[in-house]
Amino acid sequence: MADGSDKSWILMVTAQSPTNIAVIKYWGKRDETLILPINDSISVTLDPDHLCTTTTVAVSPKFEKDQMWLNGKEISLAGGRFQSCLREIRSRGTDYEDQEKGISIKKQDWEKLNVHIASFNNFPTAAGLASSAAGFACLVYSVAKLMNVKEDQGQLSAIARQGSGSACRSLYGGFVKWAMGNDPNGSDSIAIQLATEAHWDELVIIIAVVSSRQKETSSTSGMRESVETSPLLLHRAKEVVPKRIVQMEEAIKNRDFPSFAKLACVDSNQFHACCLDTSPPIFYMNDTSHKIISCVEKWNRTEGTPQVAYTFDAGPNAVLIAKNRQVATLLLQKLLFYFPPASETDLSSYLIGDKSILKEAGIETMKDVEALPPPPEVKDNIPSKNAGDVSYFICTRLGRGPVVLSDEKALLHPETGLPK
Amino acid sequence: MADGSDKSWILMVTAQSPTNIAVIKYWGKRDETLILPINDSISVTLDPDHLCTTTTVAVSPKFEKDQMWLNGKEISLAGGRFQSCLREIRSRGTDYEDQEKGISIKKQDWEKLNVHIASFNNFPTAAGLASSAAGFACLVYSVAKLMNVKEDQGQLSAIARQGSGSACRSLYGGFVKWAMGNDPNGSDSIAIQLATEAHWDELVIIIAVVSSRQKETSSTSGMRESVETSPLLLHRAKEVVPKRIVQMEEAIKNRDFPSFAKLACVDSNQFHACCLDTSPPIFYMNDTSHKIISCVEKWNRTEGTPQVAYTFDAGPNAVLIAKNRQVATLLLQKLLFYFPPASETDLSSYLIGDKSILKEAGIETMKDVEALPPPPEVKDNIPSKNAGDVSYFICTRLGRGPVVLSDEKALLHPETGLPK
Numbered sequence: 054m055a056d057g058s059d060k061s062w063i064l065m066v067t068a069q070s071p072t073n074i075a076v077i078k079y080w081g082k083r084d085e086t087l088i089l090p091i092n093d094s095i096s097v098t099l100d101p102d103h104l105c106t107t108t109t110v111a112v113s114p115k116f117e118k119d120q121m122w123l124n125g126k127e128i129s130l131a132g133g134r135f136q137s138c139l140r141e142i143r144s145r146g147t148d149y150e151d152q153e154k155g156i157s158i159k160k161q162d163w164e165k166l167n168v169h170i171a172s173f174n175n176f177p178t179a180a181g182l183a184s185s186a187a188g189f190a191c192l193v194y195s196v197a198k199l200m201n202v203k204e205d206q207g208q209l210s211a212i213a214r215q216g217s218g219s220a221c222r223s224l225y226g227g228f229v230k231w232a233m234g235n236d237p238n239g240s241d242s243i244a245i246q247l248a249t250e251a252h253w254d255e256l257v258i259i260i261a262v263v264s265s266r267q268k269e270t271s272s273t274s275g276m277r278e279s280v281e282t283s284p285l286l287l288h289r290a291k292e293v294v295p296k297r298i299v300q301m302e303e304a305i306k307n308r309d310f311p312s313f314a315k316l317a318c319v320d321s322n323q324f325h326a327c328c329l330d331t332s333p334p335i336f337y338m339n340d341t342s343h344k345i346i347s348c349v350e351k352w353n354r355t356e357g358t359p360q361v362a363y364t365f366d367a368g369p370n371a372v373l374i375a376k377n378r379q380v381a382t383l384l385l386q387k388l389l390f391y392f393p394p395a396s397e398t399d400l401s402s403y404l405i406g407d408k409s410i411l412k413e414a415g416i417e418t419m420k421d422v423e424a425l426p427p428p429p430e431v432k433d434n435i436p437s438k439n440a441g442d443v444s445y446f447i448c449t450r451l452g453r454g455p456v457v458l459s460d461e462k463a464l465l466h467p468e469t470g471l472p473k
Numbered sequence: 474m475a476d477g478s479d480k481s482w483i484l485m486v487t488a489q490s491p492t493n494i495a496v497i498k499y500w501g502k503r504d505e506t507l508i509l510p511i512n513d514s515i516s517v518t519l520d521p522d523h524l525c526t527t528t529t530v531a532v533s534p535k536f537e538k539d540q541m542w543l544n545g546k547e548i549s550l551a552g553g554r555f556q557s558c559l560r561e562i563r564s565r566g567t568d569y570e571d572q573e574k575g576i577s578i579k580k581q582d583w584e585k586l587n588v589h590i591a592s593f594n595n596f597p598t599a600a601g602l603a604s605s606a607a608g609f610a611c612l613v614y615s616v617a618k619l620m621n622v623k624e625d626q627g628q629l630s631a632i633a634r635q636g637s638g639s640a641c642r643s644l645y646g647g648f649v650k651w652a653m654g655n656d657p658n659g660s661d662s663i664a665i666q667l668a669t670e671a672h673w674d675e676l677v678i679i680i681a682v683v684s685s686r687q688k689e690t691s692s693t694s695g696m697r698e699s700v701e702t703s704p705l706l707l708h709r710a711k712e713v714v715p716k717r718i719v720q721m722e723e724a725i726k727n728r729d730f731p732s733f734a735k736l737a738c739v740d741s742n743q744f745h746a747c748c749l750d751t752s753p754p755i756f757y758m759n760d761t762s763h764k765i766i767s768c769v770e771k772w773n774r775t776e777g778t779p780q781v782a783y784t785f786d787a788g789p790n791a792v793l794i795a796k797n798r799q800v801a802t803l804l805l806q807k808l809l810f811y812f813p814p815a816s817e818t819d820l821s822s823y824l825i826g827d828k829s830i831l832k833e834a835g836i837e838t839m840k841d842v843e844a845l846p847p848p849p850e851v852k853d854n855i856p857s858k859n860a861g862d863v864s865y866f867i868c869t870r871l872g873r874g875p876v877v878l879s880d881e882k883a884l885l886h887p888e889t890g891l892p893k
Contacts, residue, residue, distance in 0.1 A: 285750075329745055329746040330743050339763075
């Protein structure tokens with residue numbers, strides 16, 4: 054601990070972590086507390102420039118209790134998942150010394166120091182965009198940096214896993230596998246990077262954030278109910294997923310887009326099939342999700358080979374992965390034809406993230422949207438337009454894993470340790 | 474054949490056959506031509522007063538070719554399924570003699586006589602209400618009566634099966650099992666009556682005909698694609714359905730509504746899960762279907778024991794089975810609260826079939842619909858109303874199998890043999 058004479062110091066670290074989207078899905082736990090899954094899963098990490106959590110963690114002898122703020126609002130840390138992550142990280146802290154500031158913290162002191170945590174998502178938290186994955190990854194990563202934890206990224210992923218299963222995959226950039234592992238204590242249920250984001254950098258991702266009025270089943274309770282009641286889920290986990298994992302690793306290694314896309318689509322659909330096979334049934338996709346799938350399926354069939362993959366998590370939002378930039382501009386044109394913005398929506402807030410794609414697609418004004426021709430593959434049977442069914446689109450790409458940011462980016466005040 | 478001197482005679486039979494709705498679903502064929510299924514299924518037969526096909530079949534030496542009219546419009550008999558049914562029945566005809574009319578037909582003559590067939594559905598053909606099941610059952614039954622076929626109902630069901638799989642179950646009233654059988658030629662893939670409609674006559678059925686703009690995948694091509702691409706379907710057929718068949722037979726025998734309802738709901742959902750697991754995925758249910766399921770699930774959970782079962786065939790329409798008349802009136806009130814008629818729709822055309830239930834539910838005018846209170850189980854969270862999402866409701870009950878009708882009901886003119 055600090056030498057006792059000065060208790061005013063605050064030690065802090067700020068880090069940024071990405072979200073990820075599974076292309077071979079995680080659905081079902083074999084251990085609810087340790088969050089051990091019933092099958093391996095594979096994800097792509099999304100560019101933190103567009104979708105990430107930033108977290109500042111601080112310790113100080115003057116902090117009276119652990120406290121956390123999410124997007125500026127204090128939230129409870131009482132939950133078992135926060136407690137598990139904090140306990141696991143604290144127990145792995147090592148000696149830290151900053152002679153200049155007069156700070157000296159011994160290994161065993163970390164458990165006595167209270168933490169302040171401030172977290173901020175650069176995207177809507179409630180939109181169903183894996184905010185808990187980015188959030189727990191960032192919490193674990195930043196506290197680990199703060200407490201001088203020496204464990205490697207894989208070991209950190211096993212801690213993040215105990216906050217939110219899919220958070221473990223956000224400890225790496227690019228393509229990531231979460232190995233289910235065998236150990237009952239979860240030591241081998243960790244994330245493994247399959248390839249960096251640079252390995253396959255042509256891919257472009259467009260997310261359709263779908264308007265929804267229905268309250269959704271949380272993924273935690275949903276997957277518990279599926280494990281308890283779906284006769285199909287165990288068959289999926291034991292017989293279907295292992296083969297798909299091997300095939301998906303191969304597709305990623307070879308940058309084989311047709312195989313990658315086919316596997317991602319069928320696996321997303323099978324996950325939602327298992328939700329429907331749950332009692333009572335869980336519906337995450339809605340009519341808009343179905344229309345987006347039909348649009349992509351029809352296009353892929355017309356081209357004779359997949360142009361775009363789709364995948365849906367526990368909500369109606371579509372994550373669309375285009376094989377390259379040119380395909381992504383065509384995709385955007387089709388999407389804007391089917392799903393133009395509602396009349397009161399401004400085009401510049403209707404596509405966020407990498408907005409440069411709008412210009413590449415030749416769309417600069419609402420007039421350009423209105424002038425879009427029907428996609429050629431539906432020319433005999435032009436569907437109705439569905440203004441307002443999509444809230445907005447995000448254009449992004451694959452991205453890096455967690456990084457430490459400079460102190461200027463801190464969300465906590467350096468003197469008070471309270472949110473700025 | 475007639476003695477040759479008089480070729481003006483026409484011999485005709487008119488029959489009526491019911492539709493049926495599966496409560497353990499048929500999805501997937503092991504033989505496409507003979508229509509042999511990959512699992513047993515169980516259905517309830519619906520009251521032909523509200524949903525049936527009426528068919529008149531006639532033979533005459535003066536008919537120049539086989540011809541068929543559906544709902545007054547001539548349709549082609551060239552399809553393999555019509556041809557199979559007609560060939561199978563003709564080959565089983567026996568000697569027929571009517572001395573009074575001077576008609577004498579020998580067994581071998583049936584294959585030389587052309588038939589005229591007129592068929593009429595007392596419900597919208599395109600509404601996805603199993604019109605092909607009632608239609609093929611009625612065709613086979615009426616031609617069999619006409620040609621003096623001596624085969625029993627089970628053997629006739631095996632012929633109807635070759636027209637449309639589920640048609641075999643419409644050869645009986647009440648509760649019917651279609652045994653998948655083992656014989657490669659299909660001789661033991663027949664319908665078996667489990668119980669008559671009188672065995673459990675408290676059940677009340679309300680069908681919600683759901684508005685849909687999307688073109689649906691036909692069940693023929695849908696189930697073929699599922700067999701070819703769904704990794705879950707075979708597991709369902711081999712491992713899940715056999716147990717459910719045993720449980721459903723037991724539930725029917727004991728008039729055990731909770732078990733009956735739970736099995737019907739999970740099996741409907743699992744069939745739709747396998748559709749979603751098909752590549753490309755097949756969506757038969759839409760957001761309105763999902764809302765109806767949520768409404769029933771919430772109510773059943775609140776009551777602590779199932780009040781209503783739901784089941785959906787290859788389309789968005791809900792078939793709701795209430796455990797008795799009193800529950801059905803409560804169900805109707807809830808349905809009309811959530812799904813009032815669109816403003817231009819008349820109440821008397823919004824509920825068809827057994828309209829007496831409206832009065833029992835205290836609903837005689839649109840004012841009564843508007844005055845319906847929110848269902849108590851949603852009192853904390855009143856959902857929005859969805860006027861226009863349901864086209865209309867049909868109230869009905871279990872019913873009898875095919876019967877021969879008197880000649881007054883014939884759809885063909887007794888002298889011309891053409892549609893009246």
